[in-house]
Amino acid sequence: xxxxxxxxxxxxxxxxxxxxxxxxxxxxxxxxxxxxxxxxxxxxxxxxxxxxxxxxxxxxxxxxxxxxxxxxxxxxxxxxxxxxxxxxxxxxxxxxxxxxxxxxxxxxxxxxxxxxxxxxxxxxxxxxxxxxxxxxxxxxxxxxxxxxxxxxxxxxxxxxxxxxxxxxxxxxxxxxxxxxxxxxxxxxxxxxxxxxxxxxxxxxxxxxxxxxxxxxxxxxxxxxxxxxxxxxxxxxxxxxxxxxxxxxxxxxxxxxxxxxxxxxxxxxxxxxxxxxxxxxxxxxxxxxxxxxxxxxxxxxxxxxxxxxxxxxxxxxxxxxxxxxxxxxxxxxxxxxxxxxxxxxxxxxxxxxxxxxxxxxxxxxxxxxxxxxxxxxxxxxxxxxxxxxxxxxxxxxxxxxxxxxxxxxxxxxxxxxxxxxxxxxxxxxxxxxxxxxxxxxxxxxxxxxxxxxxxxxxxxxxxxxxxxxxxxxxxxxxxxxxxxxxxxxxxxxxxxxxxxxxxxxxxxxxxxxxxxxxxxxxxxxxxxxxxxxxxxxxxxxxxxxxxxxxxxxxxxxxxxxxxxxxxxxxxxxxxxxxxxxxxxxxxxxxxxxxxxxxxxxxxxxxxxxxxxxxxxxxxxxxxxxxxxxxxxxxxxxxxxxxxxxxxxxxxxxxxxxxxxxxxxxxxxxxxxxxxxxxxxxxxxxxxxxxxxxxxxxxxxxxxxxxxxxxxxxxxxxxxxxxxxxxxxxxxxxxxxxxxxxxxxxxxxxxxxxxxxxxxxxxxxxxxxxxxxxxxxxxxxxxxxxxxxxxxxxxxxxxxxxxxxxxxxxxxxxxxx
Amino acid sequence: xxxxxxxxxxxxxxxxxxxxxxxxxxxxxxxxxxxxxxxxxxxxxxxxxxxxxxxxxxxxxxxxxxxxxxxxxxxxxxxxxxxxxxxxxxxxxxxxxxxxxxxxxxxxxxxxx
Ligand code: SRM
Ligand SMILES: Cc1cc2nc3c(=O)[nH]c(=O)nc-3n(C[C@H](O)[C@H](O)[C@H](O)COP(=O)(O)OP(=O)(O)OC[C@H]3O[C@@H](n4cnc5c(N)ncnc54)[C@H](O)[C@@H]3O)c2cc1C
Ligand code: SF4
Ligand code: FES
Numbered sequence: 001x002x003x004x005x006x007x008x009x010x011x012x013x014x015x016x017x018x019x020x021x022x023x024x025x026x027x028x029x030x031x032x033x034x035x036x037x038x039x040x041x042x043x044x045x046x047x048x049x050x051x052x053x054x055x056x057x058x059x060x061x062x063x064x065x066x067x068x069x070x071x072x073x074x075x076x077x078x079x080x081x082x083x084x085x086x087x088x089x090x091x092x093x094x095x096x097x098x099x100x101x102x103x104x105x106x107x108x109x110x111x112x113x114x115x116x117x118x119x120x121x122x123x124x125x126x127x128x129x130x131x132x133x134x135x136x137x138x139x140x141x142x143x144x145x146x147x148x149x150x151x152x153x154x155x156x157x158x159x160x161x162x163x164x165x166x167x168x169x170x171x172x173x174x175x176x177x178x179x180x181x182x183x184x185x186x187x188x189x190x191x192x193x194x195x196x197x198x199x200x201x202x203x204x205x206x207x208x209x210x211x212x213x214x215x216x217x218x219x220x221x222x223x224x225x226x227x228x229x230x231x232x233x234x235x236x237x238x239x240x241x242x243x244x245x246x247x248x249x250x251x252x253x254x255x256x257x258x259x260x261x262x263x264x265x266x267x268x269x270x271x272x273x274x275x276x277x278x279x280x281x282x283x284x285x286x287x288x289x290x291x292x293x294x295x296x297x298x299x300x301x302x303x304x305x306x307x308x309x310x311x312x313x314x315x316x317x318x319x320x321x322x323x324x325x326x327x328x329x330x331x332x333x334x335x336x337x338x339x340x341x342x343x344x345x346x347x348x349x350x351x352x353x354x355x356x357x358x359x360x361x362x363x364x365x366x367x368x369x370x371x372x373x374x375x376x377x378x379x380x381x382x383x384x385x386x387x388x389x390x391x392x393x394x395x396x397x398x399x400x401x402x403x404x405x406x407x408x409x410x411x412x413x414x415x416x417x418x419x420x421x422x423x424x425x426x427x428x429x430x431x432x433x434x435x436x437x438x439x440x441x442x443x444x445x446x447x448x449x450x451x452x453x454x455x456x457x458x459x460x461x462x463x464x465x466x467x468x469x470x471x472x473x474x475x476x477x478x479x480x481x482x483x484x485x486x487x488x489x490x491x492x493x494x495x496x497x498x499x500x501x502x503x504x505x506x507x508x509x510x511x512x513x514x515x516x517x518x519x520x521x522x523x524x525x526x527x528x529x530x531x532x533x534x535x536x537x538x539x540x541x542x543x544x545x546x547x548x549x550x551x552x553x554x555x556x557x558x559x560x561x562x563x564x565x566x567x568x569x570x571x572x573x574x575x576x577x578x579x580x581x582x583x584x585x586x587x588x589x590x591x592x593x594x595x596x597x598x599x600x601x602x603x604x605x606x607x608x609x610x611x612x613x614x615x616x617x618x619x620x621x622x623x624x625x626x627x628x629x630x631x632x633x634x635x636x637x638x639x640x641x642x643x644x645x646x647x648x649x650x651x652x653x654x655x656x657x658x659x660x661x662x663x664x665x666x667x668x669x670x671x672x673x674x675x676x677x678x679x680x681x682x683x684x685x686x687x688x689x690x691x692x693x694x695x696x697x698x699x700x701x702x703x704x705x706x707x708x709x710x711x712x713x714x715x716x717x718x719x720x721x722x723x724x725x726x727x728x729x730x731x732x733x734x735x736x737x738x739x740x741x742x743x744x745x746x747x748x749x750x751x752x753x754x755x756x757x758x759x760x761x762x763x764x765x766x767x768x769x770x771x772x773x774x775x776x777x778x779x780x781x782x783x784x785x786x787x788x789x790x791x792x793x794x795x796x797x798x799x800x801x802x803x804x805x806x807x808x809x810x811x812x813x814x815x
Numbered sequence: 816x817x818x819x820x821x822x823x824x825x826x827x828x829x830x831x832x833x834x835x836x837x838x839x840x841x842x843x844x845x846x847x848x849x850x851x852x853x854x855x856x857x858x859x860x861x862x863x864x865x866x867x868x869x870x871x872x873x874x875x876x877x878x879x880x881x882x883x884x885x886x887x888x889x890x891x892x893x894x895x896x897x898x899x900x901x902x903x904x905x906x907x908x909x910x911x912x913x914x915x916x917x918x919x920x921x922x923x924x925x926x927x928x
Contacts, residue, residue, distance in 0.1 A: 185853060332853040336892065337878070518834070518852045521874040521881040521888075544834040548872040548883040556883050560861075560869040805837035805848060806825040 002030040005302070006091055006101035008081045008246065010035035012044055013275030013291040014107040015062055020299035022071055028303060031073045032099055034091070037130055038078030040064060044130070045288060048319050051134050051162030084250040086268055103270055103302065106247055106258060110240035110276040110286065115150070119212030125234045128159050137233065141166035145232030148172075148221045150209055152179040154318060156237035157192075160201050161320040163233070171202040171229050173209055173221065175238075178506075183316045183327040187343075187350050187517055188366040190506035195323050195348075204229075242277045242284050257284045262308040264298040274298050280311060287314050315376050317369070324365075326372035329379050330354070331362030342393045343513040344368075346412045350510060351393055352517055358386040371395030410464045410496075417499035419461050421740065422454035422763065427499075430462060434469045441474075442466065454762065455741050455755035457491040464492075483522035485514050490526065490743035497534050505531065505542055519545075526744035529631065532667055533739045536781035543798065549629030552801055553789045554611055562611060563604040565628035566618050567664065570638045570656035570676075571599030580621030584614050598635035598673070600626060612802055615790035624788040627664065631745075634673045636660035637685065641678030641695065650695035652678035655724055659693075662728055663735060665786040666778070669742040669751070672735065687715045690748040691734060693727055696720075700727050704734060704760070705749040713749045716757060719765045733764050733771040736778035822910070822917040828854065831916070836871040836880070839918065846907055847871035848916065849891055851878055857891035858909040858918055864889070864902025 007014050010033050018031065041063045049055040068075045080094040090100045112127035114120055124140070126133050137159070140147070144167045149160045152174030164170045172179075178189030179196070193203050208224035212234055221229045242257030253259040253267040257279030264272045264280075275291045278284065285291060290312035300307035315328035331339075331354045342351040347367060353375065354362035359382050363375040374396040378385060385392055413419075415428030433439060433449050445462055446452055452459045463476035479489040486493070493512065502508045505527050509519060519527070524545035531539040549555050554562035568577070581601055585593050592604040606614055615625075627634060636659050639645065641652030656676040663674070675686030676693040686692030688708035692715045694701040699722040706715035718734075721727055734748075737760065742751035752760055763770050793802070831837045831850040838861055839846040845861035847870050855878060861871045868884035878891045888897040894904040908919040 332851070332855045516877070518877070520876045524874070524876070544832055544875070547874065552872070556869075556872055558866070558868075558884065560867075560872070800830065800832065800837065804840045804845075805830055807840040808823065808825075809840050809842050 003028065003102045004100060005029035005031045005103050005105070006099055007031065007033045007105045007107060008091065009033075009107035009109055009275070009277075010037070010041050010075065011107060011109050011275060012041065012062070012288055013109075013295050014105060015041040016292050017105070017107075017274060017295035017299050018071070018073075020296055021302060024299060024305070025303045029103075031071070032076070032101075033068075033073060034076045034079050034081045034093060034099075036078070036080040037132075039131065040068070040075070040077075042131070045319070047128075047131065047134050048158040048162055050131075051137060051159065052165040052321075053162075054321070057131060081246060084246060084271070086250055086271070089270065101270075103272065105298070106266070106271065106273040106277060107275045108243040108246060108277045111243045112236065113239040113241050114236055115209065115238055117209055117211050119214065119218070120236070122212055122214050122218045123216070124214070124218035124232065125212060125236060128155050128235055128237045129240075137163060137235065138166060140233040141168050143232055144168060146171070146230045147233040147235065148229050148231040149235045149237060150221070151237035151239070152176070152203065152205065153182065153237065153239070154180065154316065156235070157196060158319055159235045159237055160196070161199065161323075163235070164199055164201050168233070170200075171204060171231075172196065173207045173223065173229070174203070174205050175208055177206045179203065179205065180316075180318070180325075183364075184325065184366070185331060185352060185364050185517055186506050187341075187352070187510055188325060188327070188364050190504070190510055191348055191350055191366045192318075192323065192325060240276070240286055242279065244277055244279075247271075247273065247277070255279050255282075262297075262310065263301045264294055264309060265301070272298055272301070280309060283311055285312065285314065287316070290314060313376075313380055315372065317372075324367055324369040326365040326369040326376075327363065328372070328376050329360070329362035331364055337361070339517055340389075340393045341515060341517050343510055343515075345511045345513050353393060355385070355389075358384050358389070360385060360392075410461060410492075411468055413496075413499055419465065419495065419499065420449075420451040420454070420458045421495070421498065422457075422759075423450040425449050425451040427465065430465050431469050434466060439466070440470065455759045457741050457755065458495050460489055460492045461495055482526065483520055485509075485516045485519050485523050486512060488512060493527070494530050494534075494741075497530055503531065503535055503539055505545065529667060529669065529744050533781070537784040550631070551798075552608065552611065553625055553629065553793065554606070555629045557604065559605075561605045561607055563602050563628070564606050564611070564614055564618070565596065565598075565600055565602045565626040566623035567626040567660070568600035568623075569660050570636055570653055572638075572653060572657065573601075577621055577623060580618060580623065584617045587617070588614055590614075596628075598628070599637050600635065602628070608802055609804070612794050612799075616794045619788070619791050619794055624664075625790045630667070631670050632665065632667045632672065633660070633663045634671050636663075636674040636676065637689070638676045639678050639683040641676075645678055647681060648678035648695070649697050650678060650700065652676045652684065652693075652695050655693065655695075655700075655727065656684075658724065658728065659731060662782075663731065666735060666739070666782060667785065668735065668739055669744050670747040672738075672748065674731070688712065689715065691731060699723070702727065702730050705752045705757075707747055707749050711749075716752075718757075718761060729771065729775050730764060732778040733774035734760075736774040736781070737763060739778075739781075740774075822919045824915050824917055826916055827914050828856070828911060828916060829914075831856075834875040836873075836875065838869075838871045845869070845871070846918065848909060848918070849875055849880065851875060851891070855891075856909050856911055856916060858907040859889075859891070859894050860905045860907070862904055863887055864894075864896055864904050865900065870904065 043060040043062055046060040081091045082094050083092045090098050092098050112129050147163045147168040147170045149156045149172045152172050160170045160172045178186045179192050210224045211222045213220050218234050221231050244254040244258045247258040248254040257277050258273040259279050260273050266273050294309050297307045297309040318325050337356045340353045349367035352364045360379045365372050413427050417427045419427050430449050430451050439445050452462045460479045467474045467476045481487050482490055508527055528542050528545040543551055588610045590603045594602045596602045636656045638653045638656030642648035672690045674691045675684040675689035677684040677686040678695050688706040692703040701720050702718045703715035704718050707713045825839050834852050836847045836849045847861040849857045861869050863882040865887045868882040870880050872883040873880040879888050881888050887900050894906045896902045910917050
């Protein structure tokens, strides 16, 4: 009698295994298969093309009914095995069959993971695993209604693209900040998100699903932040779990999956496991390539040939037409690893290789994945790439290709992109002037178009445009690069952020072809500021790109403690505030209380863990952060002025308080300090401040560009105004111009020196319309900026920043 | 808290912000545990080789951290100061197991007892 081989599950892995087995020993086994799905073996991978309508079920069948008949296989469709009796060596099914085996193969695949949020079992909530799911989705799509896909990984995105193809309004809700974060790095994740959105699919990242709601049927998905998305269909694609339940119930060793050795044998010598339900050397797999390797090994084991499975490296592709991505191996940072990055913004290409000991250990490709297979081969072979390191990133076909063009970003700008912000000149106009009037140099372009004729920040870009238009003859002056991550200078980056509407750090890095995958401590804080200043209320601050003082909203001290400086508007305080400060100092054992050079009180030596407590008490007494740590408004120093002083000409104290209440909270390229003195005796030292007001009988002198730090700079008089209202308008306008034009870490005096006092005068004093527009933009930005960061943190924001991850001292004491 | 012979469980990967660090307080001083952009994990004494600055408070870039006090750049892999500066911070063994972060250092068990 033939040996009896029973297989549980009729998926892709056992299908491949049987093909091999019949090749090796055609008549050896009598095969019986039980399959819970009521159908033959089909290509599960191709479900997405079935969903999108590109293929039919018939086209993806791997083994038709005839194949089973030809090989004498008994296939029980729609029959689930419910138990394995290892002593009697039988399996029992849900319809009462008891089938004996000599050898048993468990190939039960995976089960989709369902997040147990309220409403997860409402009708209309589907997973994405088999043909029944696809049929249900296609049926639901006939309504052309709204679909929400929970999960932005491989399956979720394929489902989303398919449903959109079927005419549904699709939203993808993803918990992590970038899509497919397990296979892609943030740069590639950014490109993927853009491509998905271009298909009309809404993508919500960093979004945590709170509940699925509906009356008898799904109607909406609710997120943790309160957002509600209407839904006629919800697809949950948040991951899979190896299906080891049967094995576990039968007493086999099961961890995450059914544990097998290198021959695919479970802890019972007559029972084998294969496919996604398996755990081999601690690893589980969710892609077919490794399962096919397992299948070959098992077939040979079943005919007593020596064979061993040694684990696999996997590569991922996304099967959405028009989106090319590839990732393989390991690209986490770790000891001894280096990276090579190539970006081509115009073509939407991003490539990153991770190397260790001159070998490729990880690869991420987006946009142009033609070399994926080659990189994957180098990776699997562990090939030594030292010889071709310089050109490796360009791929296999590289034949002395050209280096990246630093002008590409400018070349790729649309004609209507604004190059000169001061005079509102766009790219098309400059190019037209150069060609139309045969211009050959910067001065001519300036004279004709006015571009770069004011502050000059866009000079580099204008020169590049001249170079691009005239070809090789024109040599633009070299730009001073922001840092080693880019060839572009601060001005160019700032202008391109506006012109190309770039709204996140990964967007800037991709579109402007950064040479590293995630920047450095020089460019990241600068980009964070530029984005914040350009898109107030829209850009989400990147806390991890900030220096510790701005991240923790306190100044770090030499011993790692912090100092806390509450605002004291215009240097004026009260008994109540002083009492609260005294109480806080005592309650938290704060060692030093000092009056600062900025007319307020510094509490020095506060432990980081105590910061939220200290702030809570100060908040309770009405005090807010003094931003003593910020590239932003610091202090407004005042003198007593006309209210008390026998020489005072105006209410300098009151004006100082007004100015501080107007400007606090704003983020600026460097710190900004103001001073208001009640008369030219200048007791508030206003003439060494970034903006200084000297009150005189007839009104107010408006001084700018002073400093008393590493360099001592006396202010220059910009103009004289008559009223407090005008002082506020000029101050807001000047701060905004500084915010828009300065390089990160340049104080006002450095910025004025670079763009020229005349340019500032022209825009603030002479051009009233421009001044009022600047003022209005400042007011607008302040609406989003004037939130007390201390109060936010007292209420729980960024709690992790202030707590140690673990306190082993306490743990040990308690044990 | 799970304690094995030589590894101690201090929390989950998600507890540490990407491109950031958290502090673990121990009887022998603070330890900084870093998580890079790509989820690389590193740990070392929370002490800059220059003047003892708390490296956990620095900006993480690639696989190094910039000290918050005077901007020395310290390699997370070796603990060594980069560029012209010289000095080295002690590295602590760290590994990730099923989403949990585990630390180990010589003499840990004795201290823990
Ligand atoms: C606390 C204080 C000294 C004091 O005890 O009085 C102080 C303390 C620090 N100053 Fe200052 N400066 C203080 C008033 C000043 C003044 C005087 C003033 O504002 O009228 C100046 C000269 C005026 C000026 O800024 O032009 C001043 C010029 C500087 C500079 C040089 C700036 C420059 O452009 O050259 C720095 C370095 C920097 O910012 O890059 C600096 C940096 C610092 C830092 C933030 C150093 C640092 O990065 O950690 C110190 C923080 C200590 C802390 O934890 O609070 N501090 N610093 C004063 C706080 C004022 C406040 O209430 O916010
Ligand atoms: C939509 C989709 C797209 C995919 N795209 C890709 C891709 O692009 N590339 C790639 O490499 N991989 C992809 N995969 C993954 C790939 O399809 C799987 O890795 C592969 O199909 C797993 O094969 P398997 O034989 O282990 O399990 P499965 O193919 O899942 O088969 C398991 C079978 O066992 C049956 N079963 C379970 N329990 C019992 C029981 N008790 N009794 C009887 N029968 C039972 C199930 O009904 C099922 O039919 C995709 C998967 C899906 C769902
Ligand atoms: S003068 Fe120097 S030492 Fe004094 S507070 Fe300012 S930065 Fe620190
Ligand atoms: S203490 Fe770290 S750089 Fe000085």
